[in-house]
Structure formats: structure tokens, C-alpha cells
Amino acid sequence: MNEKKQQVSRRQFLNYTLTGVGGFMAAGVLVPMLRFAVDPVLQPSSKGDFVNVGLAVEDITSEPQRIEWQVVQEDAWNKSEVTKVAWVFRNDDGEIIAHSPICKHLGCFVTWEGSEDYPNEYFCPCHDGRYYKDGTNVPNTPPMAPLDEYEQRIENGMLYLGDPKPRGEA
Amino acid sequence: MKWIKADLEKYLQEKKYIDTLLVPLLPISFSNDPELTNLAYKTNLLTTLSNELERELAGRLFQTPPYFYLEGTERSKEIERLNEWIMDACKQPFKHTFIVTHDMSWKKNEQALTGTLLWIPSLTSVDPQADEYKTFIRSQVEQLVEFIRSYW
Numbered sequence: 108m109n110e111k112k113q114q115v116s117r118r119q120f121l122n123y124t125l126t127g128v129g130g131f132m133a134a135g136v137l138v139p140m141l142r143f144a145v146d147p148v149l150q151p152s153s154k155g156d157f158v159n160v161g162l163a164v165e166d167i168t169s170e171p172q173r174i175e176w177q178v179v180q181e182d183a184w185n186k187s188e189v190t191k192v193a194w195v196f197r198n199d200d201g202e203i204i205a206h207s208p209i210c211k212h213l214g215c216f217v218t219w220e221g222s223e224d225y226p227n228e229y230f231c232p233c234h235d236g237r238y239y240k241d242g243t244n245v246p247n248t249p250p251m252a253p254l255d256e257y258e259q260r261i262e263n264g265m266l267y268l269g270d271p272k273p274r275g276e277a
Numbered sequence: 278m279k280w281i282k283a284d285l286e287k288y289l290q291e292k293k294y295i296d297t298l299l300v301p302l303l304p305i306s307f308s309n310d311p312e313l314t315n316l317a318y319k320t321n322l323l324t325t326l327s328n329e330l331e332r333e334l335a336g337r338l339f340q341t342p343p344y345f346y347l348e349g350t351e352r353s354k355e356i357e358r359l360n361e362w363i364m365d366a367c368k369q370p371f372k373h374t375f376i377v378t379h380d381m382s383w384k385k386n387e388q389a390l391t392g393t394l395l396w397i398p399s400l401t402s403v404d405p406q407a408d409e410y411k412t413f414i415r416s417q418v419e420q421l422v423e424f425i426r427s428y429w
Contacts, residue, residue, distance in 0.1 A: 190329075213287075213294055213336025232426050233337035234294060
């Protein structure tokens with residue numbers, strides 16, 4: 108074979124280089140876009156996480172029951188284990204409701220049927236605040252808003268709860 | 278309510294609703310080696326208990342930082358200082374004062390205190406991670422809530 112034929116021509120050399128550089132540039136633009144597209148999949152699950160609260164869906168009755176679970180809470184300087192509380196039941200439509208116990212007045216914990224005088228209501232021991240079973244505040248008692256509801260999810264027959272949200276947003 | 282900035286800001290606006298003071302009473306001493314772990318364990322237990330109590334009754338109960346006293350000092354001095362502490366707090370409209378402790382020796386001086394002394398039985402060796410510990414805290418808190426409510 109002729110030695111000259113094996114040499115890369117000027118045209119070929121330019122073609123190769125431009126394709127190579129162009130390819131790099133295209134990849135540089137496309138790869139981050141691909142990452143954006145699948146981003147939710149890559150997110151580590153930390154904030155707003157759902158936690159298995161150790162309650163089987165089949166054990167949820169129409170009677171609100173108090174459940175507790177532990178989460179690790181981290182703020183700037185402290186890492187602490189915090190006990191979270193919810194009142195869980197099925198409403199008349201068969202939907203699962205998980206109420207936050209925190210009274211919307213000044214933040215005490217309410218209890219289902221916490222007062223013998225008010226059956227079928229949540230009762231706040233601090234200033235006699237009351238809520239109906241669906242979480243609506245009873246008029247003319249101190250609270251001005253309904254109880255928060257936890258975000259929820261069901262996996263493998265177990266109840267998972269997220270963050271408490273004002274009613275209507277959960 | 279706790280002695281932290283955010284709670285105090287809320288307290289200043291809503292103080293007419295918050296009429297109860299909770300003072301955790303805790304001993305400290307470095308002088309007796311075998312006692313150290315025991316004292317720390319009880320400090321931890323009472324702190325957890327009063328934190329939980331505060332959490333349940335946050336809208337009406339103000340938990341002060343713990344009052345520490347030197348184990349084995351003369352009580353009369355401590356009583357005077359503790360009363361001074363409480364008298365100062367009562368410049369705010371507090372109507373009830375509850376002092377919680379695991380140290381039963383305070384029982385003898387109960388009359389001299391400006392507040393209701395609550396002696397709470399302690400555990401001795403249950404691991405704080407164990408279920409027994411959590412059940413204990415829960416049942417104590419439930420009873421304390423009932424007790425405090427009876428004063429309201």
C-alpha cells in the first residue's frame with residue numbers, strides 16, 4: 108500500500124475534530140437536561156418523608172385511636188428524637204383521617220373524648236377548646252381553625268404519615 | 278411554653294392564657310463517684326418528663342429552665358433562693374406553680390416552698406430506649422396532666 112494513502116487528509120482531520128468537539132458540546136448541554144428530567148427519582152428521601160407509624164390499615168376503626176411514633180428531628184444545633192402523635196380513624200365515607208393533636212389555639216394536645224361532658228368530640232385540656240370528629244372547631248370555643256391533618260400513604264397494608272397540613276391541603 | 282425566644286414572643290402576646298408555672302428541681306454533685314451516673318440518669322428522666330408535660334400543655338403551662346441545687350447543701354439556703362426565683366416569675370400573671378422533683382427529701386420542706394411540690398417516683402436502671410421507659414413516661418405524663426387540670 109502507498110504510504111501517502113494512509114495519511115489523514117486535511118478535510119478528514121477537520122471533520123473528525125469538529126465532530127468530536129461538537130459531540131462534546133452537545134453532550135455538555137444534553138446530559139444536565141436528562142438529569143433534570145429524572146431528578147425526582149434521584150432525590151434522597153429526607154424532608155417531608157413518610158414514616159411507617161406501625162398501624163395496619165385493617166386495624167383502623169371508626170373510633171379515633173391515639174398512635175405514637177418516633178422521628179429524628181434535626182435543627183441547626185440539635186439532633187433529637189421526637190415523639191409524634193396522631194388520632195387515626197375511618198370517617199363515614201370510609202376514608203382514613205389522621206388528625207394532628209395540636210390545638211389551634213395555643214398548641215396543647217387535644218384528646219378524643221378528653222372530657223366526659225363532651226362525648227364524640229376532641230377536647231383540649233388547657234382552655235376547653237373543642238373540635239368535632241371531622242376536626243372542625245366547635246364555635247364559641249377558643250380555637251379559630253380546624254385541626255391539622257397528616258399527609259398519608261398506604262403501603263403493603265401499613266399506614267405511612269407525612270407532615271401535618273391545615274385541612275384542605277393534606 | 279419554654280424559655281426560648283420564639284415561645285416568649287408568643288407568651289408576651291397571650292400571657293392571659295398562660296397561668297401555670299412548672300419548675301423542674303434537680304440535684305447536682307460531683308463529689309461522690311458512685312452517685313454520678315445515678316444523678317445524671319435522674320436529671321435526664323425528669324427533663325424528659327417535664328418536656329413531655331410541657332408539650333401536652335404548651336398553651337397554658339410555662340416550663341422554666343431547671344433549678345439546680347447542690348446535693349447535700351443546707352436546704353434552707355436553697356429554699357430561700359428558689360422562692361425568690363418563683364416570686365420573680367410571679368411578677369407575670371401566673372396563678373399556679375408546680376415544682377417537680379425525684380428527690381423525696383424535699384417533701385419535708387414542702388410547706389416552706391412557694392408552690393406545689395410534686396414528687397415523682399423515678400426509675401433506676403431502665404434503658405431510655407426501652408419500651409418500659411417510654412410507657413413509664415407516658416403514664417406519668419397522663420397522670421400529671423390530670424393532676425394539674427384539677428387545679429385549673
